[in-house]
Amino acid sequence: MHGEWWLENPVLSIFLFCISFYLLYKALRTKKQYRYHQQSDHNDVQRVILGRKIIDTSTGWLLFTGFLVLSSIGAHFLAEYTFHLYDTTPIDKFTHGLSGMAITALVLNFYLTRKRQLYYFIAIGVSWVTFVLWEVYELAAVATGFGGGYIQTEPMDLAIDLWVDTLGALAVCFLYDEFSHE
Numbered sequence: 001m002h003g004e005w006w007l008e009n010p011v012l013s014i015f016l017f018c019i020s021f022y023l024l025y026k027a028l029r030t031k032k033q034y035r036y037h038q039q040s041d042h043n044d045v046q047r048v049i050l051g052r053k054i055i056d057t058s059t060g061w062l063l064f065t066g067f068l069v070l071s072s073i074g075a076h077f078l079a080e081y082t083f084h085l086y087d088t089t090p091i092d093k094f095t096h097g098l099s100g101m102a103i104t105a106l107v108l109n110f111y112l113t114r115k116r117q118l119y120y121f122i123a124i125g126v127s128w129v130t131f132v133l134w135e136v137y138e139l140a141a142v143a144t145g146f147g148g149g150y151i152q153t154e155p156m157d158l159a160i161d162l163w164v165d166t167l168g169a170l171a172v173c174f175l176y177d178e179f180s181h182e
Contacts (some may be wrong), residue, residue, distance in 0.1 A: 007081040020067045021078030027063035027179075032080060046111075056111035061179045064107055068102040092152065096131070096161045100168030103127045108176050121172045127169040131150070 006012065045062060047055040076095050079085040086092055107123040135158050138151050 007077060010078060010082045010182045013074045013078040013082060018068045018075065018076070018126045020070035023070065024067040027060045027067060030060040030063060049104050053111040055109055058180055061105075061176065062109060064179060065102070065105040065177070068098070072098040072102040077150045092157075093160065097164045097168035097171075100127050100131065100165035103130050104169040104172040105176070108172070110159040123173065124166065124169040127165055128162065131165045134160065 044059055045055060045057050052117050072095065075098055079091045079095060104123045104127045107126045108119060110118055112122050115130060135153075139153050140146075142151050
């Protein structure tokens with residue numbers, strides 16, 4: 001048993017996937033509606049807190065980010081708790097790529113700097129830091145005996161995971177250009 005009974009039940013994962021694909025549908029529909037009305041959907045969601053712009057994104061990108069985040073959580077729950085695939089298959093590579101995409105998409109919603117050309121470097125950097133911290137957590141879990149299941153901690157696994165995270169982050173950067181710039 002890898003987790004609580006409610007995590008092992010596939011209903012939660014299926015529910016997350018249903019919501020995520022609805023968000024994908026809405027994101028694509030939002031993009032299409034803006035094109036038909038010949039309006040720009042770039043930066044139509046902006047939030048200022050204490051006089052500083054914090055969020056600077058589009059409705060379509062927010063919905064697409066929700067799709068990626070919920071899909072990555074649902075895929076992880078399904079692979080780890082329902083089917084126990086981390087123990088027997090290299091599904092870890094898929095979930096790392098999807099999670100890299102989700103984290104990068106989240107970061108791209110924020111107003112990072114005035115220089116738009118730095119957005120991708122910052123977003124990919126945050127993704128790298130997040131996954132290096134995740135690998136450190138995995139090492140600590142194995143060292144303390146806290147980690148359940150089979151956790152891979154070899155240096156080559158770290159390199160492959162970081163490479164797959166980077167590919168996911170790069171893919172999202174290209175998608176961000178498609179969503180945000182006409």
